[in-house]
Amino acid sequence: MPAGVSDDLVEQRILESFAGAGPTAVVTGWASLRLQGGGHFDGLGRDGKTRRPVPIAIDGGRVRSSGGRLVVRHTVPPDEVVVVHGIGCAKAERALFDEMRLRQHDPREMAVAADSAFAAQLTSHKRMRLYIATRRWYRDKRIVAGGLDLACEGSRSPQEGRLRILWEVDAGWGRPLVNREVYDEHGILVGIPDLLDPRRCVAGEYAGGDHRDPQVHQNDVARAAAFRRVGLEVVEVVGRDLRYRPLVIARMKEAEARAAMLPQTWVLGPPPSPTLDEILDARDGKGVIST
Structure with missing residues (x-):
């Protein structure tokens, strides 16, 4: 070379x-x-x-x-x-x-x-x-x-996947919904949290390095407020937090307690469509994606 x-x-x-x-x-x-x-x-x-x-x-x-x-x-x-x-x-x-x-x-x-x-x-x-x-x-x-x-x-990133496993295994909360749409009672999209426990009404968000940008941080604050207005509490985690699992678990429990005191007006959006297997089958000529 x-x-x-x-x-x-x-x-x-x-x-x-x-x-x-x-x-x-x-x-x-x-x-x-x-x-x-x-x-x-x-x-x-x-x-x-x-x-x-x-x-x-x-x-x-x-x-x-x-x-x-x-x-x-x-x-x-x-x-x-x-x-x-x-x-x-x-x-x-x-x-x-x-x-x-x-x-x-x-x-x-x-x-x-x-x-x-x-x-x-x-x-x-x-x-x-x-x-x-x-x-x-x-x-x-x-x-x-x-x-x-x-x-x-x-999952949309490796760190998001690591947070999901902590959520599922270490906290014992079971598998969360991943990147599912959340709407308000009028059918307006509130957001798509990284993780969502629909029973505990807690959302999990991984904040990467780009979230340090002032504009991105401002959007994160507004996003968390929007989730809270419909009854969801947000647990936000950064990279270092994943090394200290008890800290994240404590935040999750605190968010669960806060969510129990909020009126729940959020509506879960439909599962993703087409599915990953449908996308792959269509790519390989084994099926057609329906719309």
């Missing part, structure tokens, strides 16, 4: 790792999902700085792992390979399977990976279940299936 070409671009890193891995190389895991449109797969650790190595299946080749490449000793059969931008990549289901087993030390992060693939409309919960069921000979399939139990369609 010319000296002036930077590998700060994640796609460039993937290309360079693939180019030096031999003729049998197949990009898999997060890197394959990235090339297929998974924007949340940025190739960085949770700190947003540490580069993750590019996972490459070499199918018997002699290439070894290096600083920027992680060689995985799993064969990717030809029917699970797709060429993207001239790069051999594992298809979405296989790439997600490999990414989840690379994260098997943390079932929550396995679920976050699945959430991110669903958000990019690369695959669905149903499709992954079918994939695992038909790959009985694959190692780690039970571990991946366990991580998939925590996954959920509908």
Whole structure:
């Protein structure tokens, strides 16, 4: 490569790792999902700085792992390979399977990976279940299936998915509704909270770094007030809060207590339509999206 070409671009890193891995190389895991449109797969650790190595299946080749490449000793059969931008990549289901087993030390992060693939409309919960069921000979399939139990369609960011798992598992509130429309009694849209517990009348919102902007913060305050007017209390969480789960749980309980004192006039909007599976089936020529 010319000296002036930077590998700060994640796609460039993937290309360079693939180019030096031999003729049998197949990009898999997060890197394959990235090339297929998974924007949340940025190739960085949770700190947003540490580069993750590019996972490459070499199918018997002699290439070894290096600083920027992680060689995985799993064969990717030809029917699970797709060429993207001239790069051999594992298809979405296989790439997600490999990414989840690379994260098997943390079932929550396995679920976050699945959430991110669903958000990019690369695959669905149903499709992954079918994939695992038909790959009985694959190692780690039970571990991946366990991580998939925590996954959920509908999340719009990894941090939102982490908040959902905290809400569901640590707080014991069960699975919330994810990004569902909320209307007032006159049918006017109030907002679409990240998470919603319709029984406790509590909404959860993850505030990313862009929410520090004064205008965005002003909109957040107005949004929370609008939810409160129809009876919903909002729990807002930032990135650091996710490290201190008891703190978030305490806020949730306080919000539940406040919501119990408010008149409930909100109306839940309909489930999303078309469903993710309908979108994927239409894309693959297996169905037509109804309007």
